[in-house]
Amino acid sequence: MAAVYTAPVQALIDELGRLPGIGLKSAQRIAFHLLKLPAADVHRLSAAINDAKARVRFCQRCFNVADGEWCPICLDERRDTRVLCVVEESRDIVALERTGEFRGRYHVLLGAMSPLEGIGPEDLKMKELFARLEPEGVTEVILCTNPNTEGEVTALYIARMLRPFGIRVTRIASGLPVGGDLEYADELTLGRALEGRREFATDPAAP
């Protein structure tokens, strides 16, 4: 097919079209939107991309994204060093931080084990995880991998590897999303929600 657009525009469309979830039509729309914007806005965008690419790297300790050697969470001295939360991606840290429920540190595996795709423990930051436990005095590891097959394999594998350490290993609970209907819940989720039910204190004064 002959290129319809002039070369710089076509190059821009081609680059945009390589981004995840952006097809040819979306790429065209974004390209023409960018061409219409004031030059300052476009420069801000390109500077943000360059800056992020140049400065962002992985935290040396937990493999979260960081702009220095360590990420802000590892640098924060008020964090509880005894509890370590293991997640698949940096994005999961943001989701967990938004809950405000966790004050410990994290460890990012940079993926999950996927036997069917040939992604094994050696492709993830597993060795680094095991090496952290003793020096940091970790007493509990919370396995916060996704509740799907890959995440479960990863969590079960880590749990087995941690057995000799004698550390408390917990798995994030699965249950019903707040705002959902029971009748639409699948059997596994509903079963786990029942299994992990909690005592409901009828008298608020009772312990």
Add this chain to the structure above:
Amino acid sequence: MRRPLYRDRGVVLRTYRLGEADRIVVVLTEQRGKVRAVANGVRKTGSRFGARLEPGSHVQVLMAEGRGLDTISQVEVIDSVAHLVDDLDHLTSALAMLEAADQLTLEGEPNAPLYRMLVGALRTVSQRGGPLVVPAFFWKVLAAEGIRPELDVCVRCGADAPLVAFDMDHGGALCRACRSGAPLGADALGLMRDILDGRLNQALAAPASAATHEVAGHAARAMEHHIERRLRTVAMFERL
């Protein structure tokens, strides 16, 4: 145009991420063989599919035919993955069988016997597990495909002598004079005969031992020999 809907039973073999929140689900169905279908929104926490489309799940599905991929419309669980995902050994056994089943089938070619064997084997894993479920599944499937190893006499010379080696290139066990391939212990040979000669339950009850390990090795090699590629799940968990 409304696309035709159809109903079938099947086992989810594997899934691929698609776009932001969708998945492509590969299902081994009873009537239509292997089907690839899109499950829209399945990765969102509020999805009504939830855990029903995880690998190993045995489901009743309502699907809409598409030009390329079908679309999953409704799912009901027949056998849930609950007891597969709560134990590392159960899960790795299940994944090994799913991988083999995926490799053995082509899209659009019905293979009801394989579907039934897979459902049975997954149930066995969920209910009691055991070291020989996966090897037994491999041998049974290979036998159904027409590849049944010779275990009674030497496959090369036909002698009724003690069999001491096993070589899939020749198609069975070999006597001392003809031996090639891997060594074969008497206990392992007995277990393989149990699996293939109708004493499956007896074999499945065998506790883990050097012999079950040996049978597992022969079964994995034979399966890999047949599908002409390595089984990733087996390679990853062999050393656990």
